[in-house]
Amino acid sequence: MPGPLDGIRVIEMGQLLAGPYCGQLLADYGAEVIKIEQPGVGDPLRHWGREKANGKALWWPIAARGKKSITLNLREERGQQIVRDLVADADIMLENFRPGTMERWGLGWERLHELNPGLIMVRVSGYGQSGPYSKRPGYASVGEAMGGLRYVIGDPSTPPSRAGISIGDSLAAMFATLGALAALRHRDQTGQGQVVDSSIYESVLAVMESVVPEYAIADFIRERTGAFLPNVAPSNVYPTKDGHMVLIAANQDTLFQRLCEAMGRPELAEDPKYVDHVARGDHQAELDAIIAEWTGTVDAEPLMDLLIEHSVAAGRIYRAPEMLDDPHFQARESIVTVPHPEFGDFPMQNIFPRLSQTPGEVQWVGPELGAHNQEVLGDLLGMSAEEIDDLRANDLI
Template sequence: MTVDTTKPTGPLADLRVIEMGQLLAGPFCGQLLGDLGAEVIKLESPGTGDPMRQWGREQAQGRSLWWPVVARNKKSVTCNLREAEGQRLARELIEGADIVIENFRPGTMERWGLDFERLRATNPGLIMVRVTGYGQTGPYAPRAGYGSIGEAMGGIRYITGDPGHPPARTGISLGDSLAAVFATIGTLAAVHHRHRTGRGQLVDAAIYEAVLAMMESLLPEWAITGYQRERTGPVLPNVAPSNVYPTADDDMILIAANQDTVFGRLTKAMGRPELATDERYATHTARGARMAELDALIAEWTAGLSTEALLEQLHAAGVPGGRIYTARDMFADPHFAAREAIVRLTHPEFGELPMHNVFPKLSETPGAVRHVGPELGGHNAEVYGDLLGLTPEQQSELAARGII
């Protein structure tokens, strides 16, 4: 799918968002809102901009390949928020906005005269989204908090990885991304509330709480039974079979057949239907207790089949199974293509630039990736001129003084 248009589309096309955060936790929330059509105006420091412009894998020109994704569908304006005149410009922009997003340390916006009470005094319908490590209240609120610390505090780090090694990272910035997703959910709920009441509100999203929200029954398991979840590698504790198995061509395939009926289908595909009624494996509890020996039986079968032959048998039998995908696999997969899961846009330096599309898909008002992350200050003239009415001369004077 190839898209390269700046035309607003999507269910949030009537909303204006001022994004004042940087790095990932706040900006990913802005990306999600922009994907669904909101006009997102990103304020960045003159000269340097968001550090995300330099983060991630770089292409030959020294340009980040992450920035075009996290800043897609946004407008970039430069604004020095550490100066009184920059703060005044921000307040003027926020007066005409529906939502403001920030992920600075608590107290920063207040020092800049951009606290929620002051902002909503002139914009009662304003929704202010604050994404931080620990939230806006509590004894830890003033602390600096990155996503990795939130992942550790929220519980995901301790249970991730192999039991014989220290806690592992998942390979993506999970804490920041989860906080942004929950911030987006809160934002949409606040928009719905404003439709009914006309009043805006504060959305307080903490990274550690977003991670904690994904921890299933971890808390009652400890409180009621004293059970502490531990790292288990690729398996689900006491749930079998659900693991990674080898193939004859040195590949690894995930098979998840832990439900009784599905396990029965797997045993037939293996040519071992008697295993489904064997008292050692006939029930969920029995299979969980004998996970290692059951996995060994399945691995012996899978190791004798090529990856394609194994997957064909699993799919035909109605048994969930699949490859562990890399980016290369995604580009080659017909399902990704049929679902338009990858969208291709035009980048001024990279040429055709692929990235993931907008999810979920809406039947009546779908979102879209309209353009890649913009150049620093690329929308100064449009935003300061059209929205605030500043003349080119006024903008040049502000730029000369380092305000924009």
């Protein structure tokens, strides 16, 4: 079944995660994504993350799934002209180079818009396309720090921590995708393309809830709090008898009452120290200690059964093994297997969110470098075999 973006052509330039993850999301829903990579080198993400013995990275098959790979030397005029030829019949140009790079190559917005007035140019960068910091190198870690996320992650006794994934890059890519879809809607109405400017630090800032007015109006700065949120209790990770961890979120009054029933301590729900949300927040540490003492007497599996029986929101702390074994993951096909030419069945996360009529599909794993040179240059642009051979002989592809 065609995805909802079937018929949309995306030219993806750039590398690593922030831009390419946007391309992955668009490909997931059926867009034709033509990824341009440096000849002989390719996207560094081909070698990032855990590798198998043959040097093949296990991240690349996911990050480039559903994309077509061509090689092109963008520092040469002939390579730049091929990009312009591709853009003339494309819907979206996606790039995440440092601002100014595309302009130096003759591929800036004004030039491309002149070639294709309906083109949408999605630009992902650390600090955005304008402002005094725009030309600085922009990595996700810096954007996470500047956007406020790093300051609130971790234990208060330690320096700021980081999430175990490149969350700043992923957020910038998601907002870039949102912008691309909104710009496509606008083009449907007007016929005109536009620039989508997605910065990492602003994408992080966008999910920082009310930290800005909390300071500006209430003179309050959120601090690192570890595994819990201040004044939201009980909502924490608790130990079990067999050495596992269970997250229990029972901060709502009715949920807390059900938790107390499960604990065999119904009187706690009537105790003035725990009777409502405010009271529990005021006695958070004391309440967490009571719950931890109880969970420490029960193994994880029966503890989960008991909490589910009492309709208490709770869950195990999952790693990949638990995800692969979980029946809910399996029933919803949250993880799918895609054929890989070397690894066989390759498990990866499915496409989210789910659309009932046009859900999209993971068509193939990340391709080999330049795997689609002939298809794109020959079939799409109409180059002859001699022209393609000449490009190869001159290190342009």
